[in-house]
Amino acid sequence: MRTLGLLLIFIATLSTSSHAQGIHFQEKGIDELIAEAKRQNKLAFVEIYLKGCPHCEALAPVLDEKKVGDFYDSTFVSAKYEANSPLSKALQEKKKILYSEFPLFLFFDGSGQLIHQGTPIDKPTRPEFIQEVLRHGHDALSPATRTSSYPARYAQGDRNLDFLINYARYAKTTRDTAQLAVLTQEFGKLFALPADLESQVGFFIISRFIDDMQNPMAQYFFSHLDTYRSKYGPQPVQQAGESVLYQSLYGRQTNTLPSTDIIAIRKAMESLGTPAPIAAQRTILKELEAYFRENNTAAATARFDEYRASNAPKIIDYAYLMRFFNEKAPDNSYAASLVTWINDALKPFKPVALNRAEVAELYREQSEAYWRLGKKAEGKQAAEKAVAIAKIVKEKPETYAKQLAKFQ
Missing domain, CATH: 3.40.30.10 (Glutaredoxin)
Known part of the structure; x- marks a missing residue:
């Protein structure tokens, strides 16, 4: 027994030593x-x-x-x-x-x-x-092979595909979005034929590195979704497509995308299988931002009318978006519509159900819209409602009182 015990200890020690x-x-x-x-x-x-x-x-x-x-x-x-x-x-x-x-x-x-x-x-x-x-x-x-040498190698003309892929990995890891944008354009030049675009390497590059809906590889991908689904399966294609779209929507160009590009992103989400109302939820704020950048308040107003008809926004969504209109719209042409939007949003609620912080916010934004329309009596009444509800729900009534003070 002593021998067996020593043998087991030896084996355990050997195993531990091997693992270490x-x-x-x-x-x-x-x-x-x-x-x-x-x-x-x-x-x-x-x-x-x-x-x-x-x-x-x-x-x-x-x-x-x-x-x-x-x-x-x-x-x-x-x-x-x-x-x-x-x-x-x-x-x-x-x-x-x-x-x-x-x-x-x-x-x-x-x-x-x-x-x-x-x-x-x-x-x-x-x-x-x-x-x-x-x-x-x-x-x-080796200074010659480590990834920190890649910028110099690229500047010297290295365009080997394996090198470009590894450089793209490095650029993505280090958040070098400017260089990644340059590299994705290089991929677009190398992958121009359908056979290349649909290859495993082509699909890998689309899945991992393409962050711009306007990239030629992305354009081909979204116009041939069924081909990619048949080769790589629905789920990987869904994930690849959503990666491209979300990076396009929230990435490096997020504050410069024209409204037409954002609408195209929304339509591409639908082509991936995202229900239209959900796709609209994901892009509505970006669409409105783009319209305001383009000084097209009329288009923003019409788009929100479409959105609320198909999506039935919640009170909290109304509160945020109405404030967004008041803060970001380049002119006051939306103000009359905002008054109507808020009235419509509050219609389904009984008076007792209106004692909510979001409702106080809505009345404050409606008061601001009335102020911009020159309707001071209506604006004062909306501001008074905002203050009264804020006091009930203890939601910093003094911040709502500032709006009411504009009408004194």
Whole structure:
């Protein structure tokens, strides 16, 4: 029995030792990790993984390999963060980076600069997977191959497709939206034929990097949705399309998009299968903003009339959008319509149900519209209602009293 016990202890020790042969990951925040790496004259390495990610799970045992551990421990000070963990969120905030895919390798120098990133690709055999992980480490060590060298390589004329894809990954991670826009135009030049656009690489680029509805690749994609669905399935196509549309709507050009482009985005959402009322909810504010930028208050007024007829906005939606009209409209031509909108919004409610903060806001905005129409008696009455309701619901009545004071 004593011999058996010693044997079990030996086996357990051997197993623990084998498991510990991989990369030694320290439990340190990013600043502490970089400071320790600088002290040891090494680079800092962070693996970002996502719980439930199959690629991350496939990578995990490779990082436990002795050959990987020997190289990384001799060269880097390492940590691993789950993407949604506090340590991960602190890294994103401090370094102003975005995770676009998982697993993600990040390498920092002693000054805290991100000098290299990598996305290890699954390999069919363990030896090949080990070499893939080692390659990223070697690339980080070489100024000629690390991703921080990409701007210079691009300026020197490198247009290799693999390089452009990796550069796009780096630009997206570092939130370099201007360079990403340039790279997506390069992709548009390379992927011009249907066979290329519909290929796996073409679909990958559309899914990951295209952030402008006007990009030729996006235009082709949305005009051939059924082709992509038949090749890649409805859900991946839905996700790819929504990514393009949301980035177009809320990304780098969000404050300059013309109304025609935003309407096209709404129609594209519908083509993806989004019900028209839901698509309208997602774009209405951007449409109104665009009309106001274009000094087209009449179009904004007509659009909101269409929207409320098909979407039945809630009181809280009315309160926000009515304030938006009063604050952003370039002229007062909407004011009479706003009075009607608010009256219609309040019609279904019994008096006792009107004691809500949103209703006080509505009366305040209606009072402002009356003021702009020169109807002071009606404006004063609406302001008095706003103050009375604000007192009942204890919603800072003094802020509503400022509107009433305009009529004294």
